Amino acid sequence: MRRFGLIFLAVAAFAQQKTADIHVLPVQGNIYMLVGAGGNIAASVGPDGILLVDAGTSQMSAKVLSTVLQLVTAVAASPSPNRCTGLHCSDSPYRWSSPSLNALIASPAPPKPIRYIINTGIDPDHTGGNEALSALPADSKILGVTFPPVGVAPTATVIAHENVLGRMSAEINGKPAVASGLWPTDTYRGTSYKLSEFFNGEGVQLFHEPAAHTDGDSMVYFRYSDVIAAGDILSTTSYPVIDLAKGGTIQGALAGLNHILDLAIPEFRSQGGTLVIPGHGRLCDTGDVANYRNMVAIIKDRVEDMVKKGMTLQQVKAAKPTLEYDGLYGATTGPWTTDMFVEAVYKSLSPKH
């Protein structure tokens, strides 16, 4: 019976996968949020091409690719309307050589492909699409447009913190932990990194959060669009996932959330202004991040007190330090249960574990 149930679940999951779609939410400026491919994906779309923050799962790569190519075709390559040409255009100093006329006689440039993928972490729901999305075959024709256009490198640069590459390439039984096609091609070390020049009209900055979800987390800050892609440091659907085995800690998760709040500026009374794309869940503003940060700080302080009193893990779990938040973020089943979260907090704060 149990076995039958499992098979049923597997079939249901497969059916869901087959029908799952990618949803696109325009965030602000050049930035779009793609939902439905595992972790959320942030896309910068414009005349320089496409930059993705995270790549989703490998199963969803084809759908992510067709979605971003539709997006770039719509956003960057649509011809501008010609409302006036010729000598009598009062709004143009160029007259017959006006940009409006040039647009009339020239076809629009083909959209440029994915140029960069930045990984916020190592998990397969964020890095699984790295290979498929970065190495588009040179002769592929999608939506009637040949990718990549002439003169553009056929592969995207995949950027992550060096700890991501270190863990992916670490050998287990003589084989790397993750297949080399999924590895980042460029890494950085230290506290931050930035693209050397504007991409789609703005600076793009990465910040390393050294011990939050793991020891290889990056946040990506789009400085002109004023959007932060936070990766798994922030989730609106669960407690922060603290992967102790990969160097995560509750203290680092709190520090990461505080860092987002340092960078973000609300438009008015903690609403609007800088927008933050979480690793999972819905789009956030400063107020949302502050509420989540407060929840993490309160639970950390409670467990810290219990650890200082010498309580065991079982006693801490029984005291339910997360109780009033369980309705929002708790889970009794699935990959990250409330029990696992409390245990990770306890172990982060215990002198030895």
Ligand SMILES: [Zn+2]
């Ligand atoms: Zn994730």
